[in-house]
Amino acid sequence: MGKFSLKGRNWKQFLSDNKPVVVLLILIITMSFLSDRFLTWSNIITVLRQTSINAVIATGMTFAILIGGIDLSVGSVLAITGAIAASLVASGMNIILVIILTLLIGLVIGLLNGLLISKGRLQPFIATLGTMTLLRGLTLVYTQGRPISIFGSDTSAIFSKIGTGYFLGIPIPVYIMLVVFFISWYTLNHLKIGRYTYALGSNEEATMYSGIKTDNIKLFVYAVAGVLAALAGIIVTARLGSAQPTAGSGYELDAIAAVVIGGTSMAGGIGTIFGTAIGAIIIGILDNALNMLQVSSYYQDVAKGVVILIAVLLDRKQRKSR
Amino acid sequence: MEEKIVSMENIIKEFSGVRVLDNVNFNIYKGKIMALVGENGAGKSTLMKILTGVYLRTSGKVLFDGEPVDFNTTKESQDKGIAFIHQELNLVRDLSIGENIFLGREPVGPGGKIKWRKLFDDSREWLTKLGLDEDPRELVKNISVGKQQMIEIAKALSLDAQVIIMDEPTGALTMSETERLFEVVKELREAGHSIVYISHRLNEIFEICDHVTVLRDGTLVGEEPIEKLDEDRIIEMMVGRKLSEQYPRVDTEIGEVVLEVKGLTNRFVENVSFQLRKGEILGVAGLVGAGRTELARTIYGVYQPESGEILVNGSPVSIKSPKDALKNGIAYLSEDRKENGIVLGMDLVENVTLASLGNYVGKIGNIDKSKERESTDRYIKSMSIKAAGRNQLLQFLSGGNQQKVALAKNLDTNPGILLLDEPTRGVDVGAKKEIYELINKYKQEGMSILMVSSEIPEILGISDRVMIMHEGRVSGTIDIAEADQEKIMTYAVGKEVS
Incomplete structure (x- = not known):
């Protein structure tokens, strides 16, 4: 579990335990030859x-x-949440309050998903497929299908810094990440709750028998x-200066890809932040590299799919061998 | 001299340099039942997996009917007529009995269309041979485990298996199912089939086997005809030392009532009342399905009572979940440790502290990992848990050591009342005794223990009192001084003792 520490291990061992890092290094080395701007x-x-x-997003997905x-x-x-944040900022509400309110809305939606899955006993795939469609519809209703600009109040510019600002030469979103x-x-x-998260994913029954409220x-x-x-949602809206009704479409798939490339098991119980x-960075580099190499956007998806499969296969192979 | 159908000679098997089988010889005689016994980890499964082509041997020879053979896949061994019935049955629960018997070998007509009628008719024939009147169209999930076992045998027979390997076939069977299985096994022997019977239950081996092969630590201890052996001798061969007494008894002073159950009733149990005292072991005997596990789990809060009362130290408590039970000092060791006792994918530390993690929280809500490690090391030492280290995943431990970790997890919650459900199931003989000694130690320390067990010798061996259940009710309670196998069985089948 705690593969974060490098203490007492040599690099070879580290790399064989962390195949995603190998994929990342190969990607970086290859790209540095293909483009001197990389x-x-x-x-x-x-x-x-x-x-x-x-x-x-992928961290939450993990x-x-x-x-x-x-x-x-x-x-x-x-x-x-992006749309709501945008209209709140435009209405002149205090930025801190906007952020807190927006995160609270995310919290409530998350709890709703959790309730459907725990108390409602729905399959997570089905429950969140439902809320995914429902919320997309609500967004279109709320925005009337048009982008909502964050500008129009004196705090707009400050809010946009969340997405566009720099501190010591590094973008604010990177710090947030x-x-x-x-x-x-x-x-x-x-933390206890973290340990319980792993336990629940490995063996729900045993976790319940250990006196842990698995629903919680x-x-x-x-x-x-x-x-x-x-x-x-806040970062995207701040970066673009407006909330798009179709923002975030398909982001769940990139997030899942990052998590899985990073070695987390879809069966639960195994995985690390x-x-x-690493998985998120691999996907980020891929997008960047394919653009830089001026690969047509049709082929970009093909290439991305291939890399995802290779990364996951490498990981799988390593786990099966003993 | 008996004729050998299979003879494995000087088998050596290494896994990444570690020798798990060292020069083992193993014979299967035509028309005989060979028992294969040994503690967990002795190499029984590995040996059988080599015979059936799951593993490749490092060196050695395998002869089938006198011919050297080399099985690279299970399919190849099947084609020769060797069938392996695993402890965890390999049936597809959502398919019918017939489809399971002929899975992958369905009779087909032109165009690949399955001949359903032939499939079910043939299935019925095999079932009839085994004395089963089940409809071959019935789904496997709707029949009992005992019958599922029979389906596996039917499947083996339909494959024309000459050699049938059975791994702990009676583990989940009721008494009557076990008897039925023995009849079938004996009939198979009459019909000339050869059988390898792997079991921890020595009484079963004496009932049906002709020869016994004992393995220990990957080496052959010996092969003997059953007449030359007795139970003590087999145990000695398995553990490599004299077992003066398998059930160490200690007498303690029994104190006041700690747990009292009054009129407990739900869909599993009916009007169950009993008292459990400080420093006492109350054995709970009964047949499979008598409601013993369900009773323990109702007290532990997994199932809800519909009526009745539970009193801890004289005051009524409300237990709606395992969390409530633990709060009241009640811990439960599950009969099915892999299902709900331990987390196989976590290490010793994480398992030991899973139910008591609240005691390891430091100043800022963080888990105090050094404290966790200290406690785990203490349990590893005091319970002599054999593991590569405290960070080894539970999946790599033997059954006995997994069980000790499960027990350690319970103890770490500091319980006054310990509910043990089949505490030595799937545990080898040597580790069994260690677990009895641990239970005795906790009893001496003043814990009150309720021990559900299907092994009557175990119940007689270490309990102070025996409570017997039948169809969800308590059918009798006997003091250990008056208890014997016969009395317990009489109550267990629901008869009055005269």
């Missing part, structure tokens, strides 16, 4: 900024997948996924 500071920053949104579940609604949560990584890693590895863990996990999707971080 390993420039400005491009690295671009990749990290582009990765940050998927990384934040929690859901760790308990053997899934959250398909994250893209729609991003859209509706790192903070999310750290808190999630700490939660999973050092499910609520927590989907709440995390909801809050982080809302956080991504470190892996998800």
Whole structure:
């Protein structure tokens, strides 16, 4: 579980335990030969900024997948929370309040998913497929199908800094991503609820028999996924200066891809935030690289699909061998 | 001299350099039943997996009917006529009996259309041979485990199996199902089939086997005809030392009533009342399905009572979940540790503290990992748990050691009342005794223990009192001084003792 530490291991062992890192290195080395712009500071920053949104969503997805579940609604949560945030900012509400309210909405939606899955005994796939469609519809109703601009009040510019600003030459979303990584890693590895998350994903019955309220863990996990999707909604809206009604479509798939490339098992119980971080960066680099190499957008998806499959196959092979 | 159908000679098997079988010889005689016994980890399954082509041997020879053979897949061994019936049955629960028997070998007509009538007719024939009147169209999930076992045998016979390997076939069977299985096994022997019978239950081996092969730590201890052996001798061969007494008894002073159950009733149990005292082991005997596990789980809060009362130390308590039970000092060791006792994908530390993690929380809500490690090491030492280290995943431990970890998890909640459900199921003889000794130790420390067990010798061996259940009710309670096998069985089948 705690594959985060490098203490007492040599690099060979580390790489064989962390195949995603190998894929990442191969990708970086290949690209640095193919394009001399790739390993420039400005491009690295671009990749990290582009990765940050998927990384934040994928971190929430990691929690859901760790308990053997899934959250398909994250893209729609991003859209509706983004739209609400945009109209609140435009109305001149205090920025801190906007952020808190938006995250709360994400929390409530996450809890709703959690309730449908725990108390309602729905399959996570079905429950979140339902809320995904429902929320997308609500977003279209709320926005009337038109983008909502964040501008129009004196706080708009400050809000947009969340997506566009820099601190010490590094974009704000990158800091947000790192903070999310750290808190999630700490939660999973050092808090009771994190331990229970792994236990629930490995053996729900045994977890229940150990006196743990498994329903509460499910609520927590989907709440995390909801809050982080809302956080991504804030970043996207701030970056673009407006909320698009179709924002976040398909983001759930990139998030799932990042989690799975990072070595998390869809069956639950196995996986790390470190892996998800690597997975998100791999996807970010791929997008960046394919654009840089001017691959037609049709072929981009083909290439992305192939890399996802290779990464997962490598990981699978390693796990089967003993 | 008996004729050998299979003879494995000087088998060596290594897994990444670790030798798990060392020069083992193993014979199966035509028309005979060979018992294969040994503690968990002795190499029984590995040996059988080599015979059936699941594993490749590192060196050695396998002869079938005198011819050297080399099975690379289970299919190849099947084609020669060797069938392996695993402990966890390999049936597709949502398919019918007939479809299971002919899975992958369905009779087909032109265009690949399955000849359903032929399939079901043939299935019925095999079922009839085994004395089953089940409809071959019935889904497997709707029949009892005992009958599922028979379906596996039917499948083996339909494959024209000359050699049938059975791994712990009676583990989940009721007494009558076990008897039925023995009849069938004996009939198979009469019909000239050869059988390998793997079991921990020595009385079964004496009932049906002709020869016994004992393995220990991957080596052959010996092969003897059954007449030359007795139970003690087999145990000695398995564990490599004299077992002076398998059931160590300790007498303690029994104190006041700690747990009292009054008129407990739900869909599993009816009007169950009993008292459990400090420092006492109350054995709960009965047939499979008598409601013993369900009683323990109702007390533990997994199932809800419809009426009745539970009192802990004299005051009524409301237990709606395992969490409530643990709060009241009641811990439960599950009969099915892989299902709900332990987390196979977690290590020793995480398993030991799973139910008591609240005691390991540091100043800022973080888990105090060094404290966790200390406690786990203490259990590893005091219970002599054999593991590569505290960070080994539970899936790599033997059954006995997994059970010790499950027990450690319970103890770490600091319970006053310990509900043990089949505490030595799937545990080898040597580890059994260690577990009895641990139970005795906790009794001496003043814990009150309720022990559900299907093994009557175990009940007689360490309980202070025996409560027998029949169809959800308590049919009798006997003091250990007056208890014997016969009395327990009489109550267990629901008869009055005269």
